[in-house]
Amino acid sequence: MKVTLRIQRYNPERDSEPxxxxxxxxxxxxxxxxxxxxxxxxxxxxxxxxxxxxxxHGICGSDGMRINGKNRLACSSLLRDVNFKKPIVIEPLPxxxxxxxxxxxxxxxxxxxxxxxxxxxxxxxxxxxxxYQSNEDAEKLFESAKCILCGCCTTSCPSSWSxxxxxxxxxxxxxxxxxxxxxxxxxxxxxxxxxTPDGAWRCHTIFNCVEACPKEINITWHIxxxxxxxxxxxx
Amino acid sequence: xxxxxxxVVIVGAGGAGLRAALEIPEGFSCAVLSKVFPTRSHTxxxxxxxxxxxxxxxxxxxxxxxxxTVKGSDYLGDQDAIEIMAKDAVRxxxxxxxxxxxxSRTPEGKIAQRKFGGHTRPEDPNDPDSKxxxxxxxxxxxxxxxxxxxHTLYENCIKQKVHFFSEFFVTDLVMSGKSCAGVVAxxxxxxxxxxxxxxxxxxxxxxxxxVFRITSNAHVGTGDGFSxxxxxxxxxxxxEFVQFHPTGLWKLGxxxxxxxxxxxxxxxxxxxxxxxxxxxxxxxxxxxxxxxSRAIITEIREGRGFKxxxxxxxxxxxxxxxxxxxxxxxxxxITGFARTYLGVEPTxxxxxxxxxxxxxxxxxxxxxxxxxxxxxxxxxxxxxxxxGEAACVSVHGSNRLxxxxxxxxxxxxxxxxxxxxxxxxxxEFPPLPEDAADRTIARIDTLMNSKGKEKVxxxxxxxxxxxxxxxxxxxxEKDLTEMTAEIKSLRERYKEVSIDDKGKIFNTDLMExxxxxxxxxxxxxxxxxxxxxxxxxxxxxxxxxxxxxxxxWLKHTLIYxxxxxxxxxxxxxSITRFQPKERKY
Numbered sequence: 032m033k034v035t036l037r038i039q040r041y042n043p044e045r046d047s048e049p050x051x052x053x054x055x056x057x058x059x060x061x062x063x064x065x066x067x068x069x070x071x072x073x074x075x076x077x078x079x080x081x082x083x084x085x086x087x088h089g090i091c092g093s094d095g096m097r098i099n100g101k102n103r104l105a106c107s108s109l110l111r112d113v114n115f116k117k118p119i120v121i122e123p124l125p126x127x128x129x130x131x132x133x134x135x136x137x138x139x140x141x142x143x144x145x146x147x148x149x150x151x152x153x154x155x156x157x158x159x160x161x162x163y164q165s166n167e168d169a170e171k172l173f174e175s176a177k178c179i180l181c182g183c184c185t186t187s188c189p190s191s192w193s194x195x196x197x198x199x200x201x202x203x204x205x206x207x208x209x210x211x212x213x214x215x216x217x218x219x220x221x222x223x224x225x226x227t228p229d230g231a232w233r234c235h236t237i238f239n240c241v242e243a244c245p246k247e248i249n250i251t252w253h254i255x256x257x258x259x260x261x262x263x264x265x266x
Numbered sequence: 267x268x269x270x271x272x273x274v275v276i277v278g279a280g281g282a283g284l285r286a287a288l289e290i291p292e293g294f295s296c297a298v299l300s301k302v303f304p305t306r307s308h309t310x311x312x313x314x315x316x317x318x319x320x321x322x323x324x325x326x327x328x329x330x331x332x333x334x335t336v337k338g339s340d341y342l343g344d345q346d347a348i349e350i351m352a353k354d355a356v357r358x359x360x361x362x363x364x365x366x367x368x369x370s371r372t373p374e375g376k377i378a379q380r381k382f383g384g385h386t387r388p389e390d391p392n393d394p395d396s397k398x399x400x401x402x403x404x405x406x407x408x409x410x411x412x413x414x415x416x417h418t419l420y421e422n423c424i425k426q427k428v429h430f431f432s433e434f435f436v437t438d439l440v441m442s443g444k445s446c447a448g449v450v451a452x453x454x455x456x457x458x459x460x461x462x463x464x465x466x467x468x469x470x471x472x473x474x475x476x477v478f479r480i481t482s483n484a485h486v487g488t489g490d491g492f493s494x495x496x497x498x499x500x501x502x503x504x505x506e507f508v509q510f511h512p513t514g515l516w517k518l519g520x521x522x523x524x525x526x527x528x529x530x531x532x533x534x535x536x537x538x539x540x541x542x543x544x545x546x547x548x549x550x551x552x553x554x555x556x557x558x559s560r561a562i563i564t565e566i567r568e569g570r571g572f573k574x575x576x577x578x579x580x581x582x583x584x585x586x587x588x589x590x591x592x593x594x595x596x597x598x599x600i601t602g603f604a605r606t607y608l609g610v611e612p613t614x615x616x617x618x619x620x621x622x623x624x625x626x627x628x629x630x631x632x633x634x635x636x637x638x639x640x641x642x643x644x645x646x647x648x649x650x651x652x653x654g655e656a657a658c659v660s661v662h663g664s665n666r667l668x669x670x671x672x673x674x675x676x677x678x679x680x681x682x683x684x685x686x687x688x689x690x691x692x693x694e695f696p697p698l699p700e701d702a703a704d705r706t707i708a709r710i711d712t713l714m715n716s717k718g719k720e721k722v723x724x725x726x727x728x729x730x731x732x733x734x735x736x737x738x739x740x741x742x743e744k745d746l747t748e749m750t751a752e753i754k755s756l757r758e759r760y761k762e763v764s765i766d767d768k769g770k771i772f773n774t775d776l777m778e779x780x781x782x783x784x785x786x787x788x789x790x791x792x793x794x795x796x797x798x799x800x801x802x803x804x805x806x807x808x809x810x811x812x813x814x815x816x817x818x819w820l821k822h823t824l825i826y827x828x829x830x831x832x833x834x835x836x837x838x839x840s841i842t843r844f845q846p847k848e849r850k851y
Contacts, residue, residue: 042769042771043771044771062607062608062609064607070723073723073774073775074722074723074724075723077766078721078765078766078767078775078778079766079767079769079775081767081772081773081775082774083302083306084485085302085306085485085486086306086308086310086311086484087484087485087520088311088518088607089606090310090311090410090413091302091306091308091310091311091484092305092306093302093303093306107606109606109607130455130771130772131771137303141303145424148425149421149424150366150421150422150424150425151366151418151421152425153364153366157360157364159360160360160376161359161360161364161369161377162364163371163374163376164369164371164375165371165375166370166372166373166375169368169369169371170595172368173407176368176407176410176417177410179305179310179413180303209366212366212368215366
């Protein structure tokens with residue numbers, strides 16, 4: 032069957048502003064990945080079409096983009112997940128600078144991720160064996176550790192759109208990942224980073240991030256746990 | 267052209283590259299170059315676990331792990347190296363845990379372990395000769411072990427302020443006489459050429475799965491490191507050994523971890539038979555990957571497979587009888603893949619699977635300290651190191667056991683890092699040749715200006731389909747001979763490739779064209795290695811030579827690029843504790 036992709040294009044060497052271009056591609060069935068249709072465009076029709084991709088099954092986080100108005104991974108979105116009776120609109124992740132076509136500049140996103148000290152801090156001498164942790168405590172981290180840093184959440188968040196200094200849901204989720212790790216000793220330092228107007232308190236529980244997350248992480252729930260921890264710290 | 271000088275340059279930011287970077291001491295400069303942002307590396311796709319004889323769930327020992335690895339390798343693995351890996355495994359896992367890696371846990375709070383293909387223990391622990399049964403040796407974090415390991419290593423690199431050059435695509439080594447003096451790279455964002463002058467270079471560039479049509483590997487798995495070495499007159503080792511993972515998701519090749527069988531999943535043919543009982547009576551579905559892949563293809567060839575709508579055939583992986591908690595808590599990703607990509611509900615129906623190109627057992631020959639060697643005597647190439655899938659130590663021989671790849675990354679990544687740290691203390695920078703970047707500049711100029719009629723996408727698909735057809739699970743002289751001619755012709759046609767994108771910003775069209783060159787460079791030694799090895803061993807299965815031939819072929823192949831037919835040399839295998847025996851499970 033034939034499917035039309037309406038893709039936002041922008042090449043800074045050539046274009047003064049983004050525009051849309053339509054391509055008609057051939058899809059085997061409704062289970063075709065959007066990524067494979069983009070690759071078909073690139074390999075058959077127009078080699079200049081530019082996007083990031085790698086694993087093609089939702090674990091590397093390279094191909095976050097906006098598909099029919101929703102932030103998704105092109106590799107874990109199938110035709111049947113979108114309305115393909117009309118042209119499928121494919122745009123770069125919103126609110127961050129475009130480098131070319133669907134490739135965006137993630138440097139600010141990574142900077143905010145690094146700001147929460149995204150690594151285990153434990154200065155006590157380690158035991159000879161592993162640090163024991165109950166399965167219950169370990170599983171508290173699993174949801175947050177699923178994050179693939181694709182940027183779908185942060186770039187879907189209205190608070191991020193209106194406040195460029197807002198640290199954003201991905202970084203807050205990462206802060207949770209370590210604050211609630213029973214093996215970690217730097218919770219306070221991390222809480223200091225997010226206990227600011229541009230930190231956790233900027234989250235207004237709009238839930239866009241939850242809807243956008245391709246790994247189905249309930250990010251807002253994790254942020255609310257962080258806020259609760261911050262409030263308890265105040266007391 | 268922009269020039270840099272670093273004591274150490276590491277190419278690749280997957281498990282091996284990141285683990286090595288953590289060993290470079292303060293006071294020395296180290297750059298890690300990666301063509302993708304580090305957490306996008308393919309290590310993150312590993313699912314089922316990492317092997318170590320922690321003994322957290324039942325009695326285990328490093329000797330048993332070593333024996334299983336030697337036997338799994340069909341005795342081609344170097345036993346000195348395997349001993350190092352099996353012994354170091356426990357320390358390496360504990361270290362990952364201390365670094366913050368989140369693991370699934372036992373009721374006592376220890377790292378949880380599960381069964382995996384080819385990992386066994388004697389049924390009676392006091393009698394080493396008793397029947398071997400499956401053992402819980404794979405340390406895991408649900409079915410996202412590689413993902414959390416990659417993130418943990420990257421996090422520790424941030425903590426240690428490692429300097430990354432993300433989205434830098436390395437195109438060549440810089441050789442200064444017989445030493446390595448750095449690398450040439452292209453900044454993807456700008457097309458600018460950078461020359462990195464270094465005392466030590468480590469290639470941690472991963473595998474080549476994209477040489478084949480059906481693969482579990484990421485699009486980035488284009489064999490770059492193999493190509494650099496091969497084109498600089500250095501050998502590649504045991505390239506004929508390509509692991510086909512038995513359970514790739516039908517049509518797509520996406521990995522469905524062996525953990526599914528480790529947790530109790532079984533394979534079924536179109537008669538509803540659990541066919542692995544016939545091929546491996548004791549460990550059944552948990553036989554090593556080469557055997558299970560051959561069994562699946564045999565079932566299909568003998569008419570007991572299922573015919574797919576795409577013309578290819580598959581068998582079924584059934585996990586529907588497993589408790590829901592096991593599927594949800596221990597195998598959430600792979601059950602999700604079946605639902606997302608095939609619309610199959612694994613709690614109720616079996617998953618269609620077929621073998622998928624998964625892992626390179628061969629690669630850049632190294633010592634046990636990741637030092638690259640140039641000949642059968644093991645002469646070292648000063649300043650050049652390799653680790654991870656790109657390297658061939660060889661701990662996997664002719665067939666790798668599941669869970670040993672993540673282990674290989676952290677054991678030999680660390681050893682390589684330590685060897686580099688020692689080397690750079692006294693080493694001087696080798697002279698940087700004036701023409702270091704010339705070959706890269708010429709290649710890029712040719713591609714940017716070419717008006718040839720060949721296109722990257724079509725040529726790559728042709729390569730991948732032919733490799734799948736003629737150099738797959740089963741091989742024979744006729745197919746391989748045909749393929750040697752094919753690869754020659756593909757190489758010629760590659761000269762006629764032209765690209766659409768002539769721009770200087772994020773030119774992935776150019777990058778894919780360069781990667782296609784690497785794929786062709788990598789396919790050549792795979793084909794020639796497979797043709798010359800007239801025996802069946804591990805993952806290399808010759809229909810015309812169905813038996814293992816230890817007299818002639820208990821040897822590593824080394825393969826060198828020449829202007830004509832590649833040159834083949836043989837290198838001895840290290841045999842210490844375990845004499846070769848018939849391999850039965």
